[in-house]
Amino acid sequence: MNVRTQQRVAVTILFLCTVLVVLPVLIVLAIITYKGMSALSFEFIFGMPENGMNAGGIFPALLGTIYLVTGAVLFAVPLGVLSAIYLVEYSKDNAVSRLIKLAIVNLAGVPSVVYGLFGLGVFVAFFGFGVSILSGSLTLGIMILPVIITASREALESVPSSFRTVSFSLGASRWQTIRHAVLPHALPGILTGTILGLGRASGETAPILFTVAAFYLPTLPESVFDQTMALPYHLYVISTQVPGIREDFRFGTALVLLLLVLILNLTAIILRYRFRKKKRW
């Protein structure tokens, strides 16, 4: 084969492989949208499930997911941002900071079901929170911690060191410098990370299986110690555990979950893109 043909063939093959990677995204989106659209209605989104989940809506599951991810973010964002501040602004390159970085990498790789076990062992059993929104939120919060820390670290590191130098030279303390000269500029990046964390938390099922998720509840949760239904678990239940659920309901639930997650992710992608463009240093 001559070099030119070789080049052309190779590039074509690489291109086809890439298409094969990206195409399923479109197919999944297309199938779910096509088959789920007909189920979407005001009643489906804001109604209670009726008649063995074969009528009515998915409101308790949607609301439950919103509660859970809100709790997760309330827990993970302050902790994650402070942790990133430690790594970027305070720590030197020593054994402790290397160990922290290694721990973050490993946390990001822990299987989601192991987080579920951890939540069950620690929050449900050891702290006695029981199977509750509190336990589920904390478990999800710990799971998204690496996402938040990594995004916040990148955001803090991208703030030029001259900003800090100037602030110090004006007599500001370390915390004043971080608070007024560094954090404001890192905020967009932190926000992006937070939204990505929200997206991740709202789609996860395994961590909430044993810590909070309920098969079916006739009423909405009233306190953080109540169980709740959740959207991803609801999809799992109606597609595998309960036979004979209407097809459009299953696809409709998948569509709502997918839309929720994709809107969050797209927001993050767009935010990141715009701030990158706007940056002037």
Place this chain on the structure above:
Amino acid sequence: MTIRKLREWCIERLVFLSGITSIVIVVLIFVFLLKEGLAVFGHVGVLQFLFGSNWYPISDPPQFGALPLIIGSVFVTLGAAVISVPLGVASALYVAEIAPKRTKEILKAGIELLAAIPSVVIGFIGMVTLGPAIKSLFGLPTGLTALTGSITLAFMALPTIVSIAEDAITAVPRQYREAAAAMGATTWQTTWRIVAYAARPGMLAAVMLGIGRVIGETMAVMMVTGNAALIPHSILQPVRTLTATIAAEMGETVQGGDHYAALFAIGIVLFVITFAINGVAELYLHRTTRR
């Protein structure tokens, strides 16, 4: 002045404590898995647990041999690796080296979206589309097999493999490409023989992290592999993975019971495997960035 110093001191402590949370959590995860899981080894020996071929947790007496589950995980993971590694490396090379800038942005966004799709949604789609397809293609009694799991999981590993491999490829110094071009190499020759070669450690790390993701994946694999805790003889049989076993059976256990402990022991196995994979991958990743 002293108040200011005191405040600085307090904040510094607080920041430090937050900083080490990650370490604390990793240690806590391990401690709690051990605390809840070790009890099962009073019941069965470690070797009997890892290599016993009967997983009958609710028969009397219960049998906790995790080998069928381990083999199930290995089957599904190997299958997914065979599909996703070549595809992932090829698309990373395409995205990093060949695609024009605009196409590149679109492809990267597409891959990022694939990573964002919740695993339960991927499992659902695999169940309703891929399962029936495999059933009729091979004339099987059920379409929920190890192969179905492998294909599904391959797509969940791809975003990890592509994005990390792409970073590694982009990190190869430009001089390498220029030198190759100056010697008359085509884009393909440069990409394959120079750039891909130089990016090997990073690509290896990408593959490992992708495989780590596959081993730990739970919901999708539980929905598409048919959930039979038996040692499979072919990739066209239903299997059950380590992760799926925990997720499927934890609901039926009594807290503190043998079955409960056995599932935590599976958690230990998973934690150790993913810990090792991530640790080694991290080493290789550093090897590329240091250059």
